[in-house]
Amino acid sequence: MMGERSLVSVVDDDESVRESLPDLLRQFGFAVEAFSSAEAFLASDIVSETGCLLLDIAMPGMSGPDLQQELTRRRQKIPIVFITAHGDSTARPRLLARGAVACLFKPFSEADLLDAVGAALLSRTLGP
Amino acid sequence: MTDSLEARSYAPIESSIPVGAVPLETIMCTEELHRRPSRPPGHEEENRALVKLVSALADSPSTIFQTLAETILHITQCDSAGLSLLTTDGQTPDVCGKRFYWPAIAGMWNTHVGGGTPRNFGPCGDVLDQNRTLLFKHFERRYPYLLPVVPAAEECLLVPFYVAGKAVGTIWAIMHSDRHKFDVEDDRVMGSLGKFASSAYQALASIDELRFQIGEREKAEAAVHKLADGLEVQVRVRTRELERSTAELLATNKELEKEIAKRRRAEDRFRRSEALLAEAQRLSATGSFSWRVATDEITWSEQLYRIYELEIGVQVTLELIRTRVHPEDLSLLEKMVEQARTGMTDFEWQYRLLMPDRSIKYMHTVAHATRDLDGQLEYIAAVQDVTARRMSEEALAKSRSDLAKVARVMSLGVLTASIAHEVNQPLSGIITNAGTCLRMLDANPPNLEGARETARRTIRDGNRASDVITRLRALFSTEEFTLELLDLNEATREVIALSLSDLERNRVVLQSKLAEDLPTITADRIQLQQVILNLLRNASDAMVDVDDRPRRLLIRTEREDGDRVRVSVRDVGVGVDPQNVNKLLDAFYTTKSDGMGIGLSVSRSIIERHHGRLWAEPNDGPGATFSFSIPSSQERVTDTAL
Numbered sequence: 001m002m003g004e005r006s007l008v009s010v011v012d013d014d015e016s017v018r019e020s021l022p023d024l025l026r027q028f029g030f031a032v033e034a035f036s037s038a039e040a041f042l043a044s045d046i047v048s049e050t051g052c053l054l055l056d057i058a059m060p061g062m063s064g065p066d067l068q069q070e071l072t073r074r075r076q077k078i079p080i081v082f083i084t085a086h087g088d089s090t091a092r093p094r095l096l097a098r099g100a101v102a103c104l105f106k107p108f109s110e111a112d113l114l115d116a117v118g119a120a121l122l123s124r125t126l127g128p
Numbered sequence: 129m130t131d132s133l134e135a136r137s138y139a140p141i142e143s144s145i146p147v148g149a150v151p152l153e154t155i156m157c158t159e160e161l162h163r164r165p166s167r168p169p170g171h172e173e174e175n176r177a178l179v180k181l182v183s184a185l186a187d188s189p190s191t192i193f194q195t196l197a198e199t200i201l202h203i204t205q206c207d208s209a210g211l212s213l214l215t216t217d218g219q220t221p222d223v224c225g226k227r228f229y230w231p232a233i234a235g236m237w238n239t240h241v242g243g244g245t246p247r248n249f250g251p252c253g254d255v256l257d258q259n260r261t262l263l264f265k266h267f268e269r270r271y272p273y274l275l276p277v278v279p280a281a282e283e284c285l286l287v288p289f290y291v292a293g294k295a296v297g298t299i300w301a302i303m304h305s306d307r308h309k310f311d312v313e314d315d316r317v318m319g320s321l322g323k324f325a326s327s328a329y330q331a332l333a334s335i336d337e338l339r340f341q342i343g344e345r346e347k348a349e350a351a352v353h354k355l356a357d358g359l360e361v362q363v364r365v366r367t368r369e370l371e372r373s374t375a376e377l378l379a380t381n382k383e384l385e386k387e388i389a390k391r392r393r394a395e396d397r398f399r400r401s402e403a404l405l406a407e408a409q410r411l412s413a414t415g416s417f418s419w420r421v422a423t424d425e426i427t428w429s430e431q432l433y434r435i436y437e438l439e440i441g442v443q444v445t446l447e448l449i450r451t452r453v454h455p456e457d458l459s460l461l462e463k464m465v466e467q468a469r470t471g472m473t474d475f476e477w478q479y480r481l482l483m484p485d486r487s488i489k490y491m492h493t494v495a496h497a498t499r500d501l502d503g504q505l506e507y508i509a510a511v512q513d514v515t516a517r518r519m520s521e522e523a524l525a526k527s528r529s530d531l532a533k534v535a536r537v538m539s540l541g542v543l544t545a546s547i548a549h550e551v552n553q554p555l556s557g558i559i560t561n562a563g564t565c566l567r568m569l570d571a572n573p574p575n576l577e578g579a580r581e582t583a584r585r586t587i588r589d590g591n592r593a594s595d596v597i598t599r600l601r602a603l604f605s606t607e608e609f610t611l612e613l614l615d616l617n618e619a620t621r622e623v624i625a626l627s628l629s630d631l632e633r634n635r636v637v638l639q640s641k642l643a644e645d646l647p648t649i650t651a652d653r654i655q656l657q658q659v660i661l662n663l664l665r666n667a668s669d670a671m672v673d674v675d676d677r678p679r680r681l682l683i684r685t686e687r688e689d690g691d692r693v694r695v696s697v698r699d700v701g702v703g704v705d706p707q708n709v710n711k712l713l714d715a716f717y718t719t720k721s722d723g724m725g726i727g728l729s730v731s732r733s734i735i736e737r738h739h740g741r742l743w744a745e746p747n748d749g750p751g752a753t754f755s756f757s758i759p760s761s762q763e764r765v766t767d768t769a770l
Contacts, residue, residue: 024560027564107552
């Protein structure tokens with residue numbers, strides 16, 4: 001068990017991701033909330049309850065990395081797993097350096113997804 | 129030196145006749161010459177003098193006028209002798225043709241060297257006006273400015289001389305006392321010396337001219353030597369002639385001098401044109417040759433030796449040429465030679481030289497067939513070393529193909545990234561949904577309703593991926609960039625017609641303002657229409673969520689300055705964030721969940737391929753305007769086409 005903080009939030013402007021990813025995660029027993037934009041997530045009341053944030057990189061308005069910075073500024077230490085449809089691996093080291101737990105390239109496997117979410121929740125539990 | 133002050137001051141140039149000056153007739157006594165007793169003709173002395181003058185001209189041209197003055201002094205036994213030259217340049221003195229100046233004086237007037245007289249009011253001018261030898265007596269009576277020039281001239285014998293039929297000066301002899309009076313023999317000898325003065329004058333003029341050319345001086349002096357030799361020969365000839373008849377001699381002499389002058393001019397022209405030709409050949413890396421076919425006598429220009437890297441002057445033979453021609457081009461050479469031998473045809477051929485250092489030179493020969501003076505076939509040809517041009521052409525071709533390759537690779541890179549993005553989105557959905565579906569089926573009890581839903585989503589995402597591929601294929605079905613003349617308004621109307629049903633379904637009110645003064649443009653019709661279609665879809669999509677106002681869409685075409693045309697599409701949708709405008713057009717960016725993110729970036733690359741520009745800007749009111757502008761003609765577009 002991952003403790004009381006096992007809420008996974010998905011932020012992606014792609015509707016099919018918002019449909020499919022929460023369903024799959026729920027199959028594994030996670031509580032999941034999906035948002036279509038970074039702004040919508042920040043405006044919600046579950047920011048502090050989120051144990052893992054699955055975050056799209058390219059979105060209209062505030063981008064994934066923008067949200068990451070904003071959360072850092074707000075001192076909200078939420079483990080982030082980036083997901084992106086761009087196979088550009090050069091962005092990964094930069095994102096990881098800023099504190100992201102993992103960066104998944106679409107399409108990703110179930111195993112990769114579970115590994116990343118598990119690592120994120122674990123880092124939250126073990127974190128300072 | 130107050131004595132010649134007036135004469136040297138050169139002013140006033142146009143001296144007016146002073147009040148009280150005596151008339152010209154009073155100072156002239158030319159006719160007396162023939163009434164005076166005369167010495168017998170001194171031909172031998174005259175010839176010796178001429179020979180001496182000629183060698184003096186060769187040895188020391190710069191002092192020839194002084195030598196001439198001294199010769200006059202000696203031969204006429206006078207007191208002063210000299211030359212007056214009509215000014216020819218802006219230097220000495222400063223007005224051309226308006227004064228005579230005295231470059232050389234021998235005898236008592238020697239100190240007046242450099243002085244002179246006005247052209248239109250003086251003894252020399254009178255001589256030129258009357259175009260004959262004149263004898264003056266105390267000319268200072270009429271020309272008071274000569275008063276300070278002392279001692280005064282009792283008598284002055286003035287003889288004009290000519291260059292190319294134009295009087296350029298006089299030679300003169302002066303007696304300051306009446307111990308000796310000039311006679312017809314003086315007149316005759318002076319006439320002869322006048323002709324020499326003319327030759328010397330021309331020789332000096334050409335030397336002066338030649339001095340302007342560095343390195344030409346020696347040649348000029350050689351030419352003068354040659355002239356001297358020629359003159360010597362002619363003087364010998366003349367001696368014999370003289371003995372026959374003075375009149376005949378004078379005629380022959382004139383002829384000979386004319387011929388000398390002509391020959392020297394011709395030599396000068398030849399040397400000049402030869403120098404010019406050599407320079408032109410060097411500059412243009414072009415050599416020339418002549419080839420007398422019957423004798424195989426080949427003459428090369430210096431530049432051709434340089435091109436072939438052979439010692440200048442080496443005898444040129446076909447065998448020698450064969451040693452330089454590239455082995456692969458030898459058979460071509462034989463063929464050309466054979467063909468050239470058979471008949472009078474101009475020919476042109478390109479071949480290579482293989483130099484001793486293994487480098488290759490590219491040659492281009494153009495030969496013209498002609499007949500020499502003996503009626504024999506002769507080719508005159510120009511050979512140009514086109515190696516540099518060939519190299520730069522090759523380099524250009526290579527850089528062009530490199531450029532095209534880079535452009536292709538870059539476009540493919542952008543394209544690949546866009547395709548990956550478009551396809552990865554639905555693929556991700558498929559995998560996730562399929563995984564969820566399996567989990568739901570494996571659950572106990574199985575969640576059949578959930579599984580059905582996720583399976584449906586899987587199919588939907590599969591179709592979506594397939595759609596992406598189809599649309600990509602449609603977008604790039606015209607791989608070739610096909611330029612055609614087209615009416616932009618007509619092309620726009622076609623796109624509008626295609627989109628109308630879509631637009632109506634989305635409740636978009638379309639308005640078009642198509643400019644009537646648009647020029648016909650050159651563009652790829654399909655690609656340009658693809659861009660317009662993308663802009664319409666983009667505008668329509670941007671207004672999907674607009675419910676509080678009419679979804680107006682305005683498409684317009686305009687003529688722009690600089691021979692360009694513009695198409696703009698204005699919507700009242702969500703608008704664009706000025707900060708995101710550039711991102712919007714980036715292939716890696718998409719704002720739409722179901723749109724083709726690739727649309728705008730591909731549109732932009734199409735427009736850029738037309739040397740145009742695609743941009744977006746927020747409206748004053750709601751919405752944004754997407755526009756592109758392209759030049760109406762596309763001459764260079766093919767260079768960068770995919």
